Amino acid sequence: MKIHKMSIVLPFLLITPIFAQLFYPKHKTIRKFHLITSHRANWHQALFDCRSLSMNLVSIYSKEENDNIVQQIKDGGYIKEDFWTSGTKLGNKDNTYRWMGSGKPVNFTDWAVGEPNGRVEEVACIHYNNDKGNAQSDQKWDDYSCHSKFFFICEQELIEYEYCST
Ligand SMILES: [Ca+2]
Numbered sequence: 001m002k003i004h005k006m007s008i009v010l011p012f013l014l015i016t017p018i019f020a021q022l023f024y025p026k027h028k029t030i031r032k033f034h035l036i037t038s039h040r041a042n043w044h045q046a047l048f049d050c051r052s053l054s055m056n057l058v059s060i061y062s063k064e065e066n067d068n069i070v071q072q073i074k075d076g077g078y079i080k081e082d083f084w085t086s087g088t089k090l091g092n093k094d095n096t097y098r099w100m101g102s103g104k105p106v107n108f109t110d111w112a113v114g115e116p117n118g119r120v121e122e123v124a125c126i127h128y129n130n131d132k133g134n135a136q137s138d139q140k141w142d143d144y145s146c147h148s149k150f151f152f153i154c155e156q157e158l159i160e161y162e163y164c165s166t
Contacts, residue, residue: 026161026162029157031157033065034156040149040151050154054156058155073128081151082128082151084125085128086101087106088125088126089124112136113140115140125146126142
């Protein structure tokens with residue numbers, strides 16, 4: 001019996017896209033940070049405003065990410081401004097900080113000297129501090145009244161694909 005060549009090749013051609021979907025294109029999720037300087041908002045409003053832009057108020061997990069944001073603040077000429085992050089201990093029974101944007105605990109920290117020092121419940125939201133030229137505090141983290149109005153930082157998740165060129 002003669003088997004046509006295509007009857008062998010065709011099934012392989014049909015399953016190739018399945019393998020391609022499983023293994024290619026390779027991709028990774030990257031997080032991009034956006035300084036929102038169009039208006040100042042209290043912490044809760046900043047959460048809403050980031051969501052309305054299909055983003056989240058920023059969560060920070062590493063020195064690298066923190067350095068990236070501080071550099072953006074400096075490059076943008078905003079060293080005399082304060083910026084909200086999503087860090088808070090509002091409503092946390094164990095009185096520890098979490099990132100509202102992701103629900104994850106705050107592990108990496110970059111507190112200004114003497115911070116966090118909030119003793120009342122409403123002083124529970126983390127912002128990048130502007131301490132008017134004090135190198136120990138400028139662009140470091142400070143817990144502050146969540147009702148205060150600051151600029152804020154939204155994060156955007158993007159999928160970056162790597163294409164195979166062969
Ligand atoms: Ca404080």
